[in-house]
Amino acid sequence: MVPFPRSPGRVLRFCLLLLWFGASASAAPTLSEARWRALRTAADPARLYTLLYALPKGGDLHNHLAGSNLPEWLYACGTDPARNGGDxxxxxxxxxxxxxxxxxxxxxxxxxxxxxxxxxxxxxxxxxxxxxxxxxxxxxxxxxxxxxxxxxxxxxxxxxxxxRFIPLWRNPVVRLELLAENLKAYGAEGMVYLETQFDLNGLADNDGAPIAPEAALPALRALLARPDVVASGVTPRFQVTVLRFAPDAEDKLAEAFAWVDAHRDLWVAINMAGIEEDGFGYPLRFLEKFRELRARYPEIKLSIHAGEMDGPDHHIRDTLLLGATRIGHGVNLLKDPDTLLLLQGGERAYVEVNLISNRLLQYTPDLSRHPFPEFLRTGVPCGLNTDDRGMWDSNLTDEYYTAVTLFNLSWVELTGLARSSLRHGFLEAETKEKLLADYENRLARFESRLAEGTPTEALDRLAAATRPVTYGYARRNWGLAFPAAP
Ligand SMILES: [Zn+2]
Structure with a gap:
């Protein structure tokens, strides 16, 4: 027990001492920026990639599960009767x-x-x-x-x-196997939360008979309880996505509200995707429908693709008006200064950035001109995500590697991305708090590993303990291939 001091000067010193104790007990140890710079200087591309692969990560909040499957996984499931239900x-x-x-x-x-x-x-x-x-x-x-x-x-x-592949995706066994494959691969690169656009619509059995989503639900629940899936360490939550340009998109939106409302333990939000232009997919088309549905259901969170466009427009502003608190892409946000000002320094909305997607789909062919650093450094809440990584042949580490090498992220910026992704996930508060606390513990352990010895020694130690996995994007763009060819 600390005895309480009597003189004013002693009281002040005593209070400062208590503050110091309090601060050191609650704040996670932080790697210094100088040490991070020293590690970056000492690391060749392979070592830097390894560090970023091993780095504790948070969530991927912008992910289409149907587009997240490496073609090799599709092939493996498509040719193994045990993984495709004998199709x-x-x-x-x-x-x-x-x-x-x-x-x-x-x-x-x-x-x-x-x-x-x-x-x-x-x-x-x-x-x-x-x-x-x-x-x-x-x-x-x-x-x-x-x-x-x-x-x-x-x-x-x-x-x-x-x-080319949608019939494979309609096979219920394949769809679930691919979900498991994704969870394992994301877990291996340090991710703990996947909020993916995934539903049980459009399934058909091996004779082509439609399977109702409710009928497929027990198999999904069984999969999520499977020991190998639980061992991935990744908590999955789902969004129902409505294709915004479809003629019956309003009806699909109503179905999505009903489904999410009835399955709130797994489905946490509704998304809208698909081309925003061409006179069919523009956000304000849905304003009346959203208002009508909001009057009927307790709050359902909205993450909506917006601003995945070349030219200037007000789609992001209009999407905020729809009630979205997360914006998918936001590529043209800088071209709408009033909306940019609205998002800076606040918690009005989080922008789900997808660097590799934006490059490959030519929204920002030159990624060094991507608005991400402007978002990050002017107070627009944002984070890195994979979108359709199967089709980019990439993973979340590739997104981090791209950001670190192109935009010279500080340690605080880099590690803040994971924290922010977890904070903005739509999962229930209790699990979110647990994932955030786990993240701080994992990060503290990781930082102490990086802080020990010379930078080269720390990188060598990490390389000896880490088994990164890369795909074609890393090989084609950076000459990085893990596991290395024998
Ligand atoms: Zn998307």
Whole structure:
């Protein structure tokens, strides 16, 4: 016990002492910026990548699960009966007509057995079972599901890639297996929360009979309780996403409200995605509908894609008016200064930044001109996310590596990203507090590992204990390949 002092000077010193004790007991030890700079100077690209892979991370808040599957995972599930419920997939890989005469989305497109069996014999002749593709055909199939070539951009992404694999995604066993695969891969790179755009709509059994979302729910709950999935360490929560340009988008929005309201333990928000332009997908189209639905349901959080556009507009402002508290992308925010001012220094909305997506879909082909550092350093709450990482052939570490190398993030900026992502997740408060507390503990341990010995020794130690995994994006753009080829 500390005896209480009697003279005023002693009282002041005593209070300062207590403050000091209090501060040192509650604040997490922080790596100094000087040490972070020394580590960066000592690290070659592979060591820096390894450090960022091992870095404790928070959540990925902007993620489309259907677009997050590495083509190799799709292949593995598509060819393993134990992971696809005994279905068989066929690929249109051998063509009767010249390649130019076939819609690109139909080249190396995948269908399910029931669809194959319904084809006329002449059409069937163009298809090969996925497992029987030649090595060269398999490579074309894999590459056809990612943006890996110069010149592939928005058109390839929106009009071609999705159409090629959606039948695989309608298989309920495959869909759940891919969710598990994502959780494990994200857990391996230090992430603890995935708020993904994922639902149980559009499923069909191996005979093509539709499966109602409610009927698929027990299998989802069983998957989330599976020991290997729990061991990933990643807490998943879901959003229902409505395609904003669809003629019946208002009806879909009403269905989304009903679903989320009835399944609030797993589904935490509604999103709207798809092209904002062209006269159909603009935000204000939905204002009346949102107001009508808000009058019927207790609060449902909204994260809505907005400002994923080339030119200036007021879509982000209009999306705030819809009630969104998270904005997906926000690429053109700097072109709407009034809305930028509204978001700076406040908690009105969080911007979900997706650097690699914005580059590959050519919204910011030169990432050094991306507005992210302006958001980060002028007080717009924001964080890094993966969007459709399967199609970019990348992971969350690639986003961090991009930000650190292009924008020279300080240690406080870098580690604040994870904290901020957890704070802005839509998950229930109790779990959020736990994840935030865990994050501070994990970060403190990580910092003490980085602080020990010379910078080179610390990096060597970390490299010996970390097994990073990279995909094609890191290889193509930075020459980084983990695990290293034997
Ligand atoms: Zn998105």
């Amino acid at each position: 068989v997939f066929y690929v249109r890989a051998r063509f009767a007509s010249p390649p130019g005469a076939i819609d690109p989305a139909q080249r190396f497109a995948t269908i399910r057995r029931y669809q194959y069996e319904a084809l006329p014999p002449a059409d069937r002749a163009e298809f090969v079972p996925l497992a029987e593709l030649t090595p060269a055909e398999r490579q074309i199939w894999l590459d056809g599901l990612r943006l890996d070539q110069p010149g592939e951009g928005r058109k390839e992404f929106f009009n071609v890639i999705w159409a």
